[in-house]
Amino acid sequence: MDGQALKMGNYLVAYRLADKEQYAIENITTRQVIIVNRMMLEKFRHAIRENEPDSLFESGKLGEGLQAGGFILPQQTSELEIVRMEEMQNRFGHPEYMELWIAPTYNCNMACVYCGQHHVAEKGVMSEEVQEAIIKYLRSTFPGKKIASFCWYGGEPLLEPEIILKLGRQIKKLAEEHDVETWHRIITNGTLLNDSTVSILRELNILHAQVTVDTLPQHHNRLRVFKDGSPSWEIIMANIEKYCHDILVKVRVNLTARNHECLDEFLELLESRNLLERIDVSLAIASCFEGFDYVDLDGFAADQEIDYSLFEDTLIGFMNDKEMKEKLHAEKFRSVIIPTNFMQCAAKIPDSFVVGPRGELYKCALAFGDDQEIVGNILASDFPDKALESRYLGFDISQDSVCTDCLAYPACRGGCLVSRLKSQGLRNRCFISVPRWEKVLRIRLEQMIGARIPKLNPICLYPRDRRLGTVMIQSVADEVSC
Ligand code: SF4
Numbered sequence: 001m002d003g004q005a006l007k008m009g010n011y012l013v014a015y016r017l018a019d020k021e022q023y024a025i026e027n028i029t030t031r032q033v034i035i036v037n038r039m040m041l042e043k044f045r046h047a048i049r050e051n052e053p054d055s056l057f058e059s060g061k062l063g064e065g066l067q068a069g070g071f072i073l074p075q076q077t078s079e080l081e082i083v084r085m086e087e088m089q090n091r092f093g094h095p096e097y098m099e100l101w102i103a104p105t106y107n108c109n110m111a112c113v114y115c116g117q118h119h120v121a122e123k124g125v126m127s128e129e130v131q132e133a134i135i136k137y138l139r140s141t142f143p144g145k146k147i148a149s150f151c152w153y154g155g156e157p158l159l160e161p162e163i164i165l166k167l168g169r170q171i172k173k174l175a176e177e178h179d180v181e182t183w184h185r186i187i188t189n190g191t192l193l194n195d196s197t198v199s200i201l202r203e204l205n206i207l208h209a210q211v212t213v214d215t216l217p218q219h220h221n222r223l224r225v226f227k228d229g230s231p232s233w234e235i236i237m238a239n240i241e242k243y244c245h246d247i248l249v250k251v252r253v254n255l256t257a258r259n260h261e262c263l264d265e266f267l268e269l270l271e272s273r274n275l276l277e278r279i280d281v282s283l284a285i286a287s288c289f290e291g292f293d294y295v296d297l298d299g300f301a302a303d304q305e306i307d308y309s310l311f312e313d314t315l316i317g318f319m320n321d322k323e324m325k326e327k328l329h330a331e332k333f334r335s336v337i338i339p340t341n342f343m344q345c346a347a348k349i350p351d352s353f354v355v356g357p358r359g360e361l362y363k364c365a366l367a368f369g370d371d372q373e374i375v376g377n378i379l380a381s382d383f384p385d386k387a388l389e390s391r392y393l394g395f396d397i398s399q400d401s402v403c404t405d406c407l408a409y410p411a412c413r414g415g416c417l418v419s420r421l422k423s424q425g426l427r428n429r430c431f432i433s434v435p436r437w438e439k440v441l442r443i444r445l446e447q448m449i450g451a452r453i454p455k456l457n458p459i460c461l462y463p464r465d466r467r468l469g470t471v472m473i474q475s476v477a478d479e480v481s482c
């Protein structure tokens with residue numbers, strides 16, 4: 001203790017472990033968890049309310065452990081400032097890195113029901129002028145960069161293989177001249193993978209292809225159809241099977257209210273075709289895009305919030321399936337469940353854009369096609385528009401007191417910035433699913449105590465009720481009094 005003035009962490013949540021005289025206390029900032037008895041919980045509560053963290057040191061070594069886990073902090077430490085500093089480091093601390101998403105076209109040969117893009121024909125295909133402007137931009141930006149990550153995007157980018165080839169060759173040459181390491185990937189619907197397009201991808205070192213397959217044909221073929229309504233599952237799967245030796249295919253599975261129960265069967269099917277060893281699988285949750293006029297997305301009404309609890313068992317089952325974990329590198333699934341906003345997001349870093357076919361610039365693929373979110377044009381003499389880009393680079397979530405007061409704040413950090421800006425910070429404010437979060441924690445706690453915990457009941461240790469995401473949790477007073 002060394003006479004140092006101490007305080008209690010501001011983002012601690014307690015959970016009563018049902019049918020036990022045990023409680024778990026989670027520090028959301030450090031993700032550390034401790035299990036305590038009722039007496040210790042009372043001590044915690046007292047220490048927080050009376051601002052007497054020293055009282056916890058009476059319990060011997062425990063105090064030191066609590067300090068190491070960030071439950072107790074030096075008085076001058078501000079968790080808010082730590083989060084802010086990390087955000088700034090993520091944003092401006094890697095000037096040698098840049099990310100460019102290039103969409104050679106808005107067009108697509110498919111018409112998926114949940115597609116968030118408006119395939120307006122006149123927005124069309126990337127002109128020579130825009131392609132030259134991209135190279136000019138890279139020529140001026142590459143000096144000083146060490147790593148440049150490229151994502152070929154659309155619409156369906158493989159509708160324009162010649163543009164990819166021409167631009168890709170020039171990027172490769174420039175990168176070699178400036179000694180910049182490049183990483184390439186492509187997001188494609190997979191229908192246009194053929195000997196010719198795959199040889200272009202290989203020449204350009206675009207060796208990662210994300211292809212969406214929404215589980216079994218009966219589900220996929222209702223969601224992902226060609227423009228004439230014909231099914232795409234067989235074609236896509238045949239292409240994956242044929243080319244997964246040449247490029248690393250990451251199969252993205254969009255879960256919906258109707259298909260999530262078929263996930264196991266789909267994985268078995270991949271295994272029976274010997275694909276599991278050769279591809280990556282990632283899960284996402286299909287969502288409705290605002291402004292779309294379809295009324296039902298495979299079980300979701302467009303104007304309703306998605307009930308994420310539908311997928312909890314599917315997602316968490318994955319995480320706990322050891323066999324599956326080994327096969328599918330299932331750590332990735334964690335990102336679906338636990339917020340990862342502390343990770344670097346290209347929307348918040350300088351020199352990184354999504355370039356549309358007209359040269360228009362966005363800060364994120366989620367904003368692609370939305371004229372309201374354009375931050376400049378690569379054809380303009382001075383781009384991006386500083387005022388528009390500052391909405392992203394200058395965004396400071398620590399100014400939002402609803403978020404900073406929320407117990408989930410150090411993990412969530414305000415959720416997805418683009419979604420927040422697009423919804424003016426109101427609708428879909430919280431990305432965190434508290435029930436999902438609790439389920440993940442419950443599994444961890446079950447492993448710690450070696451017993452099943454049917455349910456976790458969150459309780460607030462602070463003198464007033466606090467939010468945990470969208471859920472208001474009650475102050476502990478009534479909860480622990482005997
Ligand atoms: S393949 Fe992609 S871009 Fe094309 S319609 Fe489907 S979701 Fe939209």
Ligand code: SF4
Nearest residue numbers: 403406412414430469
């Ligand atoms: S859960 Fe919601 S209120 Fe809490 S920090 Fe995230 S966005 Fe803000």
